Amino acid sequence: MNKNRHYFHLHLVSDSTGETLMTVARAATAQYENIQEIEHVYPLVRSHKQLDRVISEIESAPGIVLYTLVDTEISSRLERICRELGVPFVNILDPVFAVFQSYLNVTQTHRVGGQHELDAEYFKRMEALNYTMMHDDGQLWEGLAAADIVLVGISRTSKTPTCIYLANRGIKAANVPLIPNIPVPHQLLALEGKLIVGLVASAERIQQIRRNRVLSLNSEGYNDSYTDRKEIAQEINMTRRLCSEHDWPIIDVTRRSVEETAAEILTLYKDHKLRN
Numbered sequence: 001m002n003k004n005r006h007y008f009h010l011h012l013v014s015d016s017t018g019e020t021l022m023t024v025a026r027a028a029t030a031q032y033e034n035i036q037e038i039e040h041v042y043p044l045v046r047s048h049k050q051l052d053r054v055i056s057e058i059e060s061a062p063g064i065v066l067y068t069l070v071d072t073e074i075s076s077r078l079e080r081i082c083r084e085l086g087v088p089f090v091n092i093l094d095p096v097f098a099v100f101q102s103y104l105n106v107t108q109t110h111r112v113g114g115q116h117e118l119d120a121e122y123f124k125r126m127e128a129l130n131y132t133m134m135h136d137d138g139q140l141w142e143g144l145a146a147a148d149i150v151l152v153g154i155s156r157t158s159k160t161p162t163c164i165y166l167a168n169r170g171i172k173a174a175n176v177p178l179i180p181n182i183p184v185p186h187q188l189l190a191l192e193g194k195l196i197v198g199l200v201a202s203a204e205r206i207q208q209i210r211r212n213r214v215l216s217l218n219s220e221g222y223n224d225s226y227t228d229r230k231e232i233a234q235e236i237n238m239t240r241r242l243c244s245e246h247d248w249p250i251i252d253v254t255r256r257s258v259e260e261t262a263a264e265i266l267t268l269y270k271d272h273k274l275r276n
Helices: 019-029 048-060 072-085 094-104 120-134 141-146 159-167 203-216 229-246 258-275
Strands: 006-014 035-042 064-068 089-091 149-153 173-177 195-200 250-252
Touching (some): 006 019, 006 048, 019 035, 019 064, 035 048, 072 089, 120 141, 120 159, 149 258, 159 258, 203 229, 229 250, 250 258
Parallel strands (some): 006 035, 006 064, 064 089, 149 173, 149 195
């Protein structure tokens, strides 16, 4: 372990998948330098027997406890144990529920895993994810017309992870790689009324990512031009020219996370729908 870092145990207890807890916890710990959490994640804790294992882990490795437990008996028991052990605990949804109840003047239903019900929105996300995986990296050109959003860019500009993130928001996102000396598919140029977004990054950033990629694959299937900075710069200029010719918006992902890139694309998508 890095001696300059301070490590602590972080227990995340949920009666559902635990995704909400992990998102909040990582957003919080990212604000502290030289602090590294050791995550203990306990999903689907819905009985006292399942809680027994959680309590045992907390006893053996005390730390901060964050939880989202709808069942009041189970949550009360967890709180009582935490008090006895002297470890801090927070139900991260309590403040949210309090605001909702105060403003809406309604009673909470205490429905476990309510956000994961198999409703129309769930199936929309699954359909979008299936479409996105089938149309990743230029596959199935003939299906581009069914996309909500199409991303274009050269290799290593985060097209695939961005598309997957968008799919999890219910957006059918396809991506088309731009490759030197290979014509842009006519199916892409023929699209009408679709939001097409170009992704670019600095030549230095793409070179770094490509070098790491080549090393991880033991250099198989790649030539020197793939990691040559001048060649990469030409590829970036090719992307910018193409997007300029067709009036496609461009996003520079050099210093952006996938989430930030997707957020800007969703803003462009909303504006696009209002105009069309």
